[in-house]
Amino acid sequence: MKMKSINRGDSFLESSLKIFVLVGAGILFAIALSAFVTHDLIDALKQRISSPVLILYAEIIGFVSPGPRYIIYPFLVKLKDFGLGAGVIVALISGHVLIEPSTAFVEAAFFGYKFPVKRFFISFVLVFLLGLFTVFLTDYVGWRIL
Amino acid sequence: MKRLLLLLRNLLESTENRIGFFLLLASGILFLISPQKVGLALRENVGMAINILLLTIVAVIISAAVERFVKAEFVERYFHGNRRRHLLYATVLGILTPGPIYAIYPIVFSLKRKGVPNHVVVSYITGQTIIGPARIPFEVGLLGVKFFIYRVILSVIIGFLAGFLYNLSSKVLPDRL
Numbered sequence: 001m002k003m004k005s006i007n008r009g010d011s012f013l014e015s016s017l018k019i020f021v022l023v024g025a026g027i028l029f030a031i032a033l034s035a036f037v038t039h040d041l042i043d044a045l046k047q048r049i050s051s052p053v054l055i056l057y058a059e060i061i062g063f064v065s066p067g068p069r070y071i072i073y074p075f076l077v078k079l080k081d082f083g084l085g086a087g088v089i090v091a092l093i094s095g096h097v098l099i100e101p102s103t104a105f106v107e108a109a110f111f112g113y114k115f116p117v118k119r120f121f122i123s124f125v126l127v128f129l130l131g132l133f134t135v136f137l138t139d140y141v142g143w144r145i146l
Numbered sequence: 147m148k149r150l151l152l153l154l155r156n157l158l159e160s161t162e163n164r165i166g167f168f169l170l171l172a173s174g175i176l177f178l179i180s181p182q183k184v185g186l187a188l189r190e191n192v193g194m195a196i197n198i199l200l201l202t203i204v205a206v207i208i209s210a211a212v213e214r215f216v217k218a219e220f221v222e223r224y225f226h227g228n229r230r231r232h233l234l235y236a237t238v239l240g241i242l243t244p245g246p247i248y249a250i251y252p253i254v255f256s257l258k259r260k261g262v263p264n265h266v267v268v269s270y271i272t273g274q275t276i277i278g279p280a281r282i283p284f285e286v287g288l289l290g291v292k293f294f295i296y297r298v299i300l301s302v303i304i305g306f307l308a309g310f311l312y313n314l315s316s317k318v319l320p321d322r323l
């Protein structure tokens with residue numbers, strides 16, 4: 001699909017207005033979608049499953065939870081209180097913000113669809129490794145990060 | 147009616163407007179699926195939405211300043227080209243940039259206009275999104291200083307690696323020109 005880019009030929013004011021339209025619509029979509037992320041999804045993290053799978057779940061939940069970053073902190077404190085490890089919390093917090101559905105659309109408009117797709121896959125792999133590394137540090141080396 | 151359709155057609159000629167329209171439509175569908183849930187979420191988040199829009203204005207002002215004051219030579223020197231250290235600069239710049247994810251796009255757009263390559267932009271976005279000045283009170287207060295320092299160190303590494311891997315992946319799957 002040939003996409004027109006906002007960085008070609010538009011004035012700064014026009015581009016800024018387009019950004020506001022996109023941001024406004026993105027916020028609305030993020031809020032609407034976040035209404036469907038229930039505590040049941042978060043509860044899945046509490047179940048006894050292996051650390052790598054738990055990290056994957058945390059990442060996916062982080063990814064599908066749109067909204068501003070500070071919204072997730074109450075969840076993180078709860079998870080910490082429930083005894084979940086730093087690896088899962090790191091994966092959730094990082095997965096939540098690295099890329100999300102609404103910003104992927106904004107990025108596609110700026111750079112083309114390949115940009116968010118590649119960024120998503122790279123972020124996904126990196127956050128997973130980050131979670132595993134944190135588990136290694138906390139569970140095997142004995143670092144106390146939290 | 148004809149005028150309205152014409153106006154709508156003109157508006158939807160732009161890709162960005164089409165995407166904005168799609169997001170509005172998707173939000174409308176979600177609202178129809180569960181008016182109570184979505185309505186409640188909207189009511190609870192009005193203040194936050196206004197905050198983000200206000201911060202977007204700040205980001206647009208910053209991007210205007212970038213546009214006006216950042217000379218092409220600066221961009222050429224610190225962000226242009228394929229040097230790996232540019233990924234590090236971009237990551238650190240991202241970490242130091244305040245504002246929510248939506249609000250940084252005007253800055254990203256400005257950097258792009260200045261000719262910053264996409265993989266360096268990826269490092270910047272990664273650095274900005276994974277951590278930022280606004281998170282300090284949340285993370286230090288709720289999860290502790292050690293956790294925050296650990297995340298800052300990891301963020302520098304991840305930002306660098308994200309740009310590096312993006313560059314590698316672009317050799318297989320090139321971006322649009």
